[in-house]
Amino acid sequence: MVERTGLAILAFLGWVGEVSLFGLRAMREAFRPPFEFAEITRQLYEVGWRSAPLIATSGFSIGVVLSMHTRASLERFGAEAMIPAGLTIALIRETGPLVTALLVSGRVGAGIGAELGAMKVTEQIDALEAVAVDSFKYLAVTRIIACILALPILTTITNVCGILGGYLAETSISGMSLELYFSRAFAVVEFSDLIPSTLKTMVFGMIIGTVACYLGFTTTQGTEGVGRTSTRSVVMSSILIILANVVLVRLIFFLFPPV
Amino acid sequence: MSAKVIGAGAFVVIGALLFTAALFLIGERRMLFDDRFELYTEFAKLGQLEVGAVVRVAGMDAGEVTEVIVPASPADKFRVRMEVRDNLHQLVRTDSIASVQTEGLVGGIFLSIATGSEGAPVVPEKGTIPGREPFVLADVLEQASETFEQVAMTVDKISGDLETTIARVEVATKDAHQLFIDITPQIKSIAENGSRMSADTRQVIAGIQAGEGTLGKLIKDDTLYVRAREVADEAQVAMANVRQVSDEARRAIADFRSEDGPAKGMFAHVRVTLGQTRDVVANMADVTEAMKHNFLLRGFFNRRGYFDLDAISPAQYRAGVLENGKRKAMRIWLGSPVLFQTAASGAEELTDDGRARIDAAITTFLEHLPTSPLVIEGYASDGSEGDRYRVSRQRAGIVREYVLGRFGLTANNTGYIALAGNAVASPSGDHWDGVALTLFIDLEDLKFVPQPRSAGVPAVVSTKVISK
Known part of the structure; x- marks a missing residue:
């Protein structure tokens, strides 16, 4: 049992090491020409634009739900006026980035893993290598960069849609105006709340892209392996995102002490 | 340009705009x-x-x-x-x-x-x-907590004191109750006595109202009232008499004060009495004078300093009649040029310098005055024997008057005598022109005090004790 646990830990650490080296290689290759801007743009469209509806809808729904829950809590203290500020600070600091990353992980990570896994098992990657195309740079780096660029934008969309959803929920009950709502919403928000929490999603995007690409590039066992890669991509990305979030929050608090 | 590129661009632009808007809102708020x-x-x-x-x-x-x-x-x-x-x-x-x-x-x-x-x-x-x-709410709560603690302590203290007070009140109540029980028989006795006294009082008042007893007669019998009226009438008559007597006395006093009144005779009697008294005193003076000359009493009077210079001749005086074994004469010689000046009327008068010298000389005798007799001896060396006697007497009189007025000496103890110009023991030999202040003093009391000499005092003034 201990031996098996030890072997599992060693296997996990080995897998983390391989993923980390994969990611470092991707970062190194990202700054080396040739730069695949067209592919990056296409992947940005796939990862960002195609995910926007899901993200916007999710964000809006989260805003409505958060507003309702916040109202239920704060109206006990007669602090309904704090609802916009409470909802906004919750969305911007944590809910928006994390939910966005998890959603993207589920949608994009699974897609990247499945796509690259299928290319791997059907030897399309080998075919690219055969025609002198750097498959790693063309397939992995572009997707990782797309994820890194798309996540902050998607997080912003989540935040804005969430605030709008909160406004609709609030104005349907109290009739609060949009101007007053936004005034109160941003009354307690600082730059240190918005910028670090938004930029940290770039790390989440890198995790999603790196894990998905690594699993796709290492897919084996045919179509069954593709499905497994897709699942593992979502699971591993989500776990790493949550773990990384803990570290990043701690780091942000260290760099930007909360007021 | 493909739709994917446009979509990607729109995605980035929209994201950037939203993020910028958020930044702007925060910046606007700040x-x-x-x-x-x-x-x-x-x-x-x-x-x-x-x-x-x-x-x-x-x-x-x-x-x-x-x-x-x-x-x-x-x-x-x-x-x-x-x-x-x-x-x-x-x-x-x-x-x-x-x-x-x-x-x-x-x-x-x-x-x-x-x-x-x-x-x-x-x-x-x-x-x-x-x-x-x-x-700060915490500070207020802390103060409130301290206040509550103090209130609790106060309540506890008051509670303890209250319990003690209640216990003492209970004891006092018991004592009062026991005391009441103890004195109940006495109270009953007092009440019975009071009742009895009340009955007696009622009986006495009834007797008084019936005219019984002194008080009853006083109240009921009008005899006393009649007597009182009579006394008042008599008093009124007496007062009238007193008033009459007073008027008569006033008139008598007026008559007494008037020229024709009886006081005139009384004053005449008083004058007669005073005249007789004067005669008695004169007789007593004569008797005393006689006693002074009586050989039995003369020594006594001499020792006491009673002698009459008018009855002593210059020769007797020079012979030392006023001196005896114990009493000696102490003289201070003062020359006439210093003492006297001739006034406009022709008579001599003391000069300012002469007065100062007399004052200095008398100062020497002050310790022995007025118990010892002082004799102002007058001397004059010019003219006939009669002139010398007259001038010397005037000089001695002038000096005596000055000494009496200046130092307030008694006249009986301050005499003067005219010795003309013959002065055997004077500083100038056998004659002298001026006066000599002579103090007859017992040797036991003699205490020679040198006369102070001031600047400008002539040498003719000297002091010496002359003894026989």
Whole structure:
């Protein structure tokens, strides 16, 4: 049992090491020409634009739900006026980035893993290598960069849609105006709340892209392996995102002490 | 351009715009795009005020706290720096008060600035406005807790005292009850006696009303009243008599004072009596004088200094009749050139210098006056024997009068005698022109005091004791 646990830990650490080296290689290759801007743009469209509806809808729904829950809590203290500020600070600091990353992980990570896994098992990657195309740079780096660029934008969309959803929920009950709502919403928000929490999603995007690409590039066992890669991509990305979030929050608090 | 590229571009642009909008909202809230001025205030306690807290002027969002400067010592205060929108600058005056307040029950802490008075000047850039210490609920609760503890202690103390008091009251009540029980028989006795006294009193009053006894007769019998009326009438008559007597006495006194009244005769009697008294006194003087010359009593009178210079001749005087074994004469010689000057009338009078010399000479005798007799001897060396006698007597009289008036000596003890010009023991030999102040003093009391000599005093004045 201990031996098996030890072997599992060693296997996990080995897998983390391989993923980390994969990611470092991707970062190194990202700054080396040739730069695949067209592919990056296409992947940005796939990862960002195609995910926007899901993200916007999710964000809006989260805003409505958060507003309702916040109202239920704060109206006990007669602090309904704090609802916009409470909802906004919750969305911007944590809910928006994390939910966005998890959603993207589920949608994009699974897609990247499945796509690259299928290319791997059907030897399309080998075919690219055969025609002198750097498959790693063309397939992995572009997707990782797309994820890194798309996540902050998607997080912003989540935040804005969430605030709008909160406004609709609030104005349907109290009739609060949009101007007053936004005034109160941003009354307690600082730059240190918005910028670090938004930029940290770039790390989440890198995790999603790196894990998905690594699993796709290492897919084996045919179509069954593709499905497994897709699942593992979502699971591993989500776990790493949550773990990384803990570290990043701690780091942000260290760099930007909360007021 | 493919749709995917456009979609990607739109995605990035929209994301960037939304992010920028969020940044703008935050910046707008923090008034980063407004002109601001710097302001300071001070607090002993911050009351959870932190950097970034909203600053409101008259309730309007006006800026934020930018720095909290920690004091260097406990005596100093926290210095809070803030930035306030410049368009609200005219509302912040030097007498504006800054205070830390809470926005609602769970709201944030913000710094409120009250607008100052109209007459106060606008606070300058980087100026400092006074701060009101924040209301800290924890401090109030702590004070309330201490108050409650003190109240509880007081209540406990009062409770203990109250219990003690109640116990003492209970004991006192028991004692009073026992005392009441003990004195009940005495009270009953007193009540019975009182009842008996009341009955007796009623009986006495009834007797009085019936005219029984002295008091009853006094009240019921009018004899006393009649007698009293008679006494009053008699008193009135007596008063009339007294008044008459008084009038008669007044008239008698008037007659007594009048020229024709009986007092005239009384005063005549008084004059007769006084005349007789004068005769008696004169007789007594004669008797006394006789006694002085009686050989049995002469020594006594001489020792006492009673002698009559008028009855002594100059020859007897020079022979030392006034001296005896114990009493000797002490003379101070004063020359006439110093003592006397001739007045306009031709008579001699004392000069100022002469008076000063007499004063100095008498000062020598003061210790023995007035118990010892003083004799002013008059001398004159010019003219006939008669002139010398007359002038010497005048000189001695002048000096005697001066001495009596000057020193208040008794006349009986101060005599004078005219000795013409024959002065055997005088400083100039056998004659002298002037006076000699001679004090007859017992040798036992003699105490020679040298006469003080002042500047300008001529040598003709000398002092010496002459003894026989």
